[in-house]
Amino acid sequence: MSGGEGAREHALPTIAIVDDAAEVRSLVRTRLRLSRKLTVVGEAANGAEAVELAREHRPDLMLLDVSMPVMDGLEALPRVLGVSPGTRVVMYSGFQEQGLAHRALELGASVFLEKSSSLDTLADELVAVLNAPAEPLGPVLEQEELDEDAEAAVLREHLERFREVFEDAAIGMATVTLAGQIVRANGALAELLRRPVDALVGTPYAEVAGAAAGRLAVVLQEILDGTSRVVQVEHDVAVPEGRRQVVATLAPVLDSAGRPLYLFLQVQDVTAQRAAEEQLRQSEVRFRLLVENVQDYAIFMLSPEGRVESWNAGAQRIKGYVDDEIIGRHFRTFYPAEVAASGHPERELEIALRDGHYEEEGWRVRKDGTQFWANVLITAVHDQDGRHVGFAKVTRDNTERREMLAQLQRAAEDQAHFLAVTAHELRTPVGVLAGTAETLRAHWSDLDDVERDELLDGMASSATRLRRLLTDLLTASRLQSSALDLAMDRVDVLGVAETAVATAQRIHPDKELVVTGEAGLVIDGDADRLAQVLDNLVSNALRHGTPPVTVAVRRAGDSVEVEVGDAGSGVPEEMRERLFDRFATGASRGGTGLGLFIVRQLARSHGGDAWYRPPVEGAAGSGRFVVSLPLAAENE
Known part of the structure; x- marks a missing residue:
């Protein structure tokens, strides 16, 4: 660059880019450089870094994302303006909410841009912010959409x-x-x-x-x-x-x-x-009338000291005692030994007397020593003169209900997590593919080789990520509805493994992958589905493990085993039981949690299975994922 060009570029307005997605920052940085209208002086991945960036560079402009780890854009916005009042902040977000734009303007943003807006006009819109009066410009909510293939x-x-x-x-x-x-x-x-x-x-x-x-x-x-x-x-x-x-x-x-x-x-x-529960606690009169005939509840009276004074048919059915065996004994009898020894039953009575009632769920013990999950309500009882005369205690066996609710809650949590994660998994690669394609089409001759390679690598990575996600979603849906059709044929397992490794090697040329095994091990199966199994296992090892990634094909009796491993530390013990569950993701694993679920289900649909083989204690190397499939008759 000549001295004149350098001086001209130095005189351009300065801008800082803040976004937690590195590929988004790369794309925006490239387009702004190509516009020759702004100079990027720094980048940050969260709001806390944005504040320091503003403090250090005091840029003319800051392009600030909304949702980021550590500190979000809404929280960072007033802090950025606090350390650099002269900076015009442009909020840049994938959230399409009119109210969000208004909130950003209230906090001091100059303008609000959606990430779906055209990159061709981004530089001009940012420069327009600097040339506009100091008061906010108002949100830019209706922009030209990107061309879509x-x-x-x-x-x-x-x-x-x-x-x-x-x-x-x-x-x-x-x-x-x-x-x-x-x-x-x-x-x-x-x-x-x-x-x-x-x-x-x-x-x-x-x-x-x-x-x-x-x-x-x-x-x-x-x-x-x-x-x-x-x-x-x-x-x-x-x-x-x-x-x-x-x-x-x-x-x-x-x-x-x-x-x-x-x-x-x-x-x-x-x-x-909650209103129904409160109504139940206030129904002492009905309680006395119905107590003897109720079968589903243990309903009985306790003395002020906690000794059983009455016993109904429901109490006998649930707890196993007849009235002669239990009346006069302290109600701590119904608690596990360690709970009774801690003084918890007595504290329940203290709270019930203080607040009028006490309610909890927990484990209780029957006469035969077995435990059940109980919903317990204790109500303080007073006579007409207000004197405390004891407690009414109602117990219901909620063991089956507890398990049912736990299953429903897990299903709801899995579905909510799946919807949120899948939407997030789609957003970034779609944006990168569209933005990169438009950049290459419009500015191919203006880009140098390094920039082209960087953009093409991002496009290839995003396309692969989307293809795998959509394939997994479709397969998981068919597996769940039992609508998966297999195109059965004779399949050489080593050949499929070699193809999967070769495909992964092209996508990750800098990673070491090794495949070994015995040729001629043939199964009756669907070659495409077996390839999907191998692709998922190899991708899982590359994403969460440490190279080299190894794939070994060997005979094991009447079956062929495919073992995939890496040089990492293996799967944490607390994750192993749920590894192959649908939507199972660890605290640091990410993804939709479908990959290993699909691996096991496809293996079982072929008459085989899949499991995780942990490392041998004291031995070198990490654990291995193993898929076992029955050999075709010709191998016998």
């Missing part, structure tokens, strides 16, 4: 389907930044909280939680620390018709490195449920 259109349709599920859900849902601010809310949540959707966007959920704000701050920190994956906070909500009781469930959406990007929030109205 057929594949991009299909991917956009899939993303819209996910948005429709979010918007039309009957339960309240929202997307929340790691700092706890709502950036997207559905109609059900707006209806529950009696607020417009636009008013919710940009609002800290702590304001909604009211007195439970302290507990909310604690669980947010637990998610950031990785000590909790899914947490619940129950709290009151003030609405025009009074107060409602809700349960808020928060789950993190993780990036490929297992770091939280933002939070998925579900809010459920439990007012009616």
